[in-house]
Amino acid sequence: MTTHPAHSRVLTEAGTPVTRVALTNGETFDRYCTAGPGCDPEVGLPRLRSDWIAARGDTETYVGRAPQLLDDGRAAVRRGAATEAWRGETAAPRRAVPGARVTQLHYARRGEVTREMEYVAAREGCDVELVRSEVAAGRAIIPLNVNHPEAEPMVIGRRFLVKVNANIGNSAVTSSIAEEVDKLTWATTWGADTVMDLSTGDDIHTTREWIVRSSPVPIGTVPIYQALEKVGGEADRLTWEVYRDTVVEQCEQGVDYMTVHAGVLLRHVPLTARRVTGIVSRGGSIMAGWCLAHHEENFLFTRFDELCEILAGYDVSISLGDGLRPGSVADANDEAQLAELRTLAELTTRAWEHDVQVMVEGPGHVPLHLVEENVRLQQEWCHGAPFYTLGPLATDVAPGYDHITSAIGAAAIAMHGTAMLCYVTPKEHLGLPDRDDVKTGVITYKLAAHAADVAKGHPGARDWDDALSRARFEFRWHDQFALSLDPRTAQAFHDETLPAENAKTAHFCSMCGPKFCSMRISQDVRDRFGDLDPALDPALDPDLDPAAGMARMSAQFVELGGTVYVEAPTGSAAEEGAARVDG
């Protein structure tokens, strides 16, 4: 799915997708593409990686866990069925043969370059050895469950393009399966690199099946949400067994990464008591509740090695949840947050012992002056494991605009080394995002991520800015729109004042009108001065007397054609455009 007639999804020689933008000057510009090949929702996506996985010979299919009505929640149990069963094919689940580890981390550590690494290197435009070595060091992950062969491989790590995750999912009071699948497609169309299904309402299992089968990007979940549903929503009734069973259920479906709130320890909970906003993570509060109710240590922590062994069999990555993240700028970087981060660092090392890929989640709400410290401590303590932050919001005062308050923090934290940004939509704190909010959230985060790529000097990142700015400067309005993150919105805003087609070739716009156009004036400057010798340029020579410099420039200036810059030639495109618009 593309967003503009000038866009097409093209496979490069390496077989990786790009969005090719056709420009009016005959050039093309290729952008990273997350939209996938398009999908019949009744069938699901083609299984891109099936052969790659099978060819490695270290996995096998098996008779999976039998589906249960409770997987879809209490409403399904009452009704005797899920609302809308998945209608496409369901493959038998696959996992590692006994004794094998099938994670990209395992392969990378052994020095093996996988098809997935090659794919990722081609998408990123980097050497495959960079991918392998970063994955081997734990500084990057390629989150890909062997049961989600539909996904196009992508990498999350600070040496690569900053990625964006979009959260979707229903809750007890809202939304249908079709709506969630539509949000998935909409999110990847606009550039989401991964999508998390955070459903907590009805039909959790079935909703996820539709989502995974239709997703060209890795899918993340928070299994504790579904586990809690299975025990009637009562945190104290949660057990390791219910949780483990839910994890296996999701591994078999093809979830690519799972948020695990194993860092919420019993001794951390009292640290939140004096906060302005206590515990704001759902997973964090569930586990805190469980710890308090049982007065026992968090079972996700005590059973962490068992969990890792399960995940290693499917190559499911762990996203270490920050259950004690600050929910207000007042609580940022406090003892509760940092105590948990130390535990997450310990868990990172433990996961790596099982060859399980890990990223670490981060806040939340952080005032701008504390943003850098978040990345620095996480990178130091967690040995460079990828950081994955929610925003952070730089202020609490703008509900309804928290995509913006958080994009400010997100761009800053990504510039300092965060590898993936979890989007925040305008509905944050107020309700669940609808389709429009998903689009706004993804676009806002794509621009924040790209701003960080540019600030990091990521190779090639600024090419996109330069291509668009050149189009702008040369009055190629259609190219400016086509190169935009959201071409139709850009064009619609332009057309509000100047709808005529000729206004899109005219050398001015509605902001200044034809006579005032600064871009036109400075193009004239370029036409005159483009050939001047910079060695003679007095402004480049700090020792030169300004008067002497001016005389020198004057000489050159006369040489190049004398008294330039009078007014636009009559009959120029600008004047004609103006006449047509005025008339």
Place this chain on the structure above:
Amino acid sequence: MTTHPAHSRVLTEAGTPVTRVALTNGETFDRYCTAGPGCDPEVGLPRLRSDWIAARGDTETYVGRAPQLLDDGRAAVRRGAATEAWRGETAAPRRAVPGARVTQLHYARRGEVTREMEYVAAREGCDVELVRSEVAAGRAIIPLNVNHPEAEPMVIGRRFLVKVNANIGNSAVTSSIAEEVDKLTWATTWGADTVMDLSTGDDIHTTREWIVRSSPVPIGTVPIYQALEKVGGEADRLTWEVYRDTVVEQCEQGVDYMTVHAGVLLRHVPLTARRVTGIVSRGGSIMAGWCLAHHEENFLFTRFDELCEILAGYDVSISLGDGLRPGSVADANDEAQLAELRTLAELTTRAWEHDVQVMVEGPGHVPLHLVEENVRLQQEWCHGAPFYTLGPLATDVAPGYDHITSAIGAAAIAMHGTAMLCYVTPKEHLGLPDRDDVKTGVITYKLAAHAADVAKGHPGARDWDDALSRARFEFRWHDQFALSLDPRTAQAFHDETLPAENAKTAHFCSMCGPKFCSMRISQDVRDRFGDLDPALDPALDPDLDPAAGMARMSAQFVELGGTVYVEAPTGSAAEEGAARVDG
């Protein structure tokens, strides 16, 4: 004008306005208020400062420059009249008596504390000596023309709250006087601290009259725009005399600050020839055009001292325009920009010799890693004169979303010391902002400015965040809305999924539903742990063995009521709310 029933404009004991937010728990929260006392557009605002100015005895009224039809442009000349003459009272213009200087800088340097300084100190909640000394040092300005007594004094400087300017104004292809006055009111309603009238179309003089008479905030302009209109839009026909006459016209009307592109020197112009986007400032390109056409130095530079003498007579502040600001991230911090900044530093000192207040304008488009350098160089070179930046945009790729790309840069640059931010609306690069764009732009910049205030540790800035976050944590939904930058939007987003009134007192929202609410869970945690002795808290004691710590906590925990955290008591507000919503 207020934006919510819980808001009222209240005058403090010092006579300065605040927006008082009445909360449902009986508390109030006072916010900085820019909306003014409200205004009959046919009459204009009350003349708050008339007596203060007169009492100083250093100004006098005089017979001003005779109005000319050409002041309203060529269309007015053709028609024989402006479209809609100002219908309110017009006072005789006032200026300094011969030999006097009537600027706040002059008074401050003499050690005089003016009513304006007292007013500003009360609004900022700081000591008046801080205001006086910062103004005296040139590190802050109070832009207030003696002919704009309607304006409520405000201060621009890095030691004070970060301010936001909103640009309005028509162009040759769009908008009416009434629309522009409406945008002014709308902008100050949402928090604009100053407004610039950048009109370049018809009726420039009359539009400005309506705006100044109706504005409770300082009004800025770029006089070269009007001067250019007077010479038929042909830059080469501009003269110092036409410009000077235009400046006097605007001084007499009450314009509080004027952007002067005196730093665009002939020798700088060739530095832009190899840029991706040349010269993008209108004023910059006009003056570059003039310099080239005449092959003479910029008359704004050569006549700068004469200009200062005029402005000192009215206390009009200079905003030194950055005519060579980068128009793309590729051009940021380049030689053209920095060469002009050096000239602006020189002009700052020259203006100060005339006791004229100065701020310095900055870019534009700047990648995040170059943002800090912009402030640092400006502050060093310009001796701490206030920096006033347009954004900057952190990337070029998102036309239609440039309020966001620029808010990212704006928050960062303000954190590093920029004193005022010029807003950017979603229409940037595409068209002129309409009423909705003005609102979006102002709110986006208010949140960016506030994020910077918080990051700077500005005294009291975080109180607002904390008040809102406390309301959020305590499920005071109405208070959360009322404390928001945009209460109605926040409430509308909430009500999309949970419109019932009881959902605004329920202890959950549509994001998690009643069972899952993390805020509710952590309030339970607080209820239990709020009384725990922190000295016994093992998580606070790095030397304590976790097991021993847990045993200690356990003892306290049992003492405080035993096995807490089971489930919400039946019949609680949350459950009741859920029942009502579900039913």
